[in-house]
Amino acid sequence: MPAVVINRYPGRIPEKALERATGRLLRACGATHKELGVLITGDEEIARINKRWLGRKGPTNVISFSQEETTLLGDIVISADTAKREASDALTGLSQRLTELLIHGLVHLLGEDHETGPEGAERMQKREQELRILLNKENTMADLCINVDHIATIRQARGGDEPDPVAAAAIVELAGADGVVVHLREDRRHIQDRDVRLIRETAKTRLTLEMAATDEMIAIAAGIKPDIVTLVPEKRQELTTEGGLDVAGLEQSIGNAVSRLNDSGIPVSLFVDPEEDQIKASRRVGAQCIEIHTGRYAEAKNAEVEEDEFEQIVKMASLATDLGLRVHAGHGLNYRNTGRLAAISEIVEFSIGHAIIARAAFTGLDQAVREMLKIVKGI
Numbered sequence: 001m002p003a004v005v006i007n008r009y010p011g012r013i014p015e016k017a018l019e020r021a022t023g024r025l026l027r028a029c030g031a032t033h034k035e036l037g038v039l040i041t042g043d044e045e046i047a048r049i050n051k052r053w054l055g056r057k058g059p060t061n062v063i064s065f066s067q068e069e070t071t072l073l074g075d076i077v078i079s080a081d082t083a084k085r086e087a088s089d090a091l092t093g094l095s096q097r098l099t100e101l102l103i104h105g106l107v108h109l110l111g112e113d114h115e116t117g118p119e120g121a122e123r124m125q126k127r128e129q130e131l132r133i134l135l136n137k138e139n140t141m142a143d144l145c146i147n148v149d150h151i152a153t154i155r156q157a158r159g160g161d162e163p164d165p166v167a168a169a170a171i172v173e174l175a176g177a178d179g180v181v182v183h184l185r186e187d188r189r190h191i192q193d194r195d196v197r198l199i200r201e202t203a204k205t206r207l208t209l210e211m212a213a214t215d216e217m218i219a220i221a222a223g224i225k226p227d228i229v230t231l232v233p234e235k236r237q238e239l240t241t242e243g244g245l246d247v248a249g250l251e252q253s254i255g256n257a258v259s260r261l262n263d264s265g266i267p268v269s270l271f272v273d274p275e276e277d278q279i280k281a282s283r284r285v286g287a288q289c290i291e292i293h294t295g296r297y298a299e300a301k302n303a304e305v306e307e308d309e310f311e312q313i314v315k316m317a318s319l320a321t322d323l324g325l326r327v328h329a330g331h332g333l334n335y336r337n338t339g340r341l342a343a344i345s346e347i348v349e350f351s352i353g354h355a356i357i358a359r360a361a362f363t364g365l366d367q368a369v370r371e372m373l374k375i376v377k378g379i
Contacts, residue, residue: 004035004038005019005038008039008042009040011042016314017095018098020345025135028131031110034071034073036075037075038076038105039077041077041078041079041080061078061101062076062105063076076109077105078098078101084097100128103131103135107124112127141378142342142348142349142377143348143349143350144350145177145178145349145352146172146369147183148191150358151164152191152192165195166195173203177373179208181351181353182196182207182209183211185212193220197224200225200226208227208228210229210231213253225265229261229267231269231270231271233271247278268286268288270285271290271330272290272291274292274316279320279325289326291328291330291351292313292320294331294341297332306337310341313329313341314344327349328347330351330352334352334355342376342378350376
């Protein structure tokens with residue numbers, strides 16, 4: 001692990017948020033190959049460190065210790081007690097102040113020092129501002145793309161023409177969605193070829209086509225040219241997609257499908273479980289993107305399991321980003337469980353369908369989309 005955050009502070013602090021900020025900052029300054037240690041403690045311990053190593057009395061907010069070894073960037077010690085006081089004085093949150101101190105300590109390790117004089121202070125202030133801007137860019141809002149498959153499910157139940165998923169696609173776009181998602185299954189149980197073709201012709205945002213990696217589907221995609229294809233596993237007997245694609249076990253065939261789609265000018269996302277081997281295999285086969293299967297998180301039976309699955313998604317989203325993959329997420333997400341994932345800056349797009357269509361039965365599709373947009377984008 002390039003960054004290790006150790007929390008020895010007895011009070012409550014946003015530890016996980018600080019861990020994620022540390023990883024993003026290392027990525028922002030091109031130091032992911034370096035090891036960084038961050039210790040969060042209180043005034044009493046940082047005062048002892050300050051006296052022993054710097055010969056200074058009393059606590060301070062942050063201390064940096066650089067390392068000369070090529071693989072080690074150094075260590076940063078932050079006093080949460082002092083950070084709390086400074087946050088209160090500045091009328092800001094503790095998380096923001098801890099992040100500011102982390103940036104300050106990191107810039108010291110990068111070779112800047114405000115104590116060398118006015119020029120040094122100015123250079124350091126400028127570098128800190130650059131890192132804050134880069135970190136804020138990573139914290140931009142994710143996109144929300146709406147899957148309209150289950151509008152087609154309702155239509156197919158009676159075998160008629162209504163409701164029309166093409167009309168639904170127009171409504172979700174007008175409500176503010178960033179894109180439309182359809183899954184053209186081999187058995188055509190809901191979305192039909194006609195639906196994909198008409199949505200491609202009328203969509204004002206972007207179209208994601210979910211499909212199996214078969215010759216038939218690749219040919220259809222090459223003809224329709226969606227903005228992106230998401231390759232997913234399919235079983236005829238399943239109610240909905242039950243798990244991620246086994247990219248690691250099917251590298252040759254998945255790689256061939258990715259190559260054929262890319263040759264047609266179509267970027268490819270792979271729907272995978274949040275597992276290291278699947279994400280690394282996705283990179284090896286040439287995909288541009290992954291969509292993390294969030295089913296285990298969404299279906300967790302208790303808070304402990306949900307927390308474990310959440311942290312696994314966080315780690316795998318970070319890994320995928322480090323590998324140069326765009327990160328999407330979807331499956332089982334609803335109005336209760338999406339908010340936590342929306343705070344993960346590495347996830348740049350959510351694909352949500354069933355929960356929105358279900359709520360639309362009571363509130364209308366426009367309102368259901370707008371309510372989910374508030375959760376995903378924090379607006």
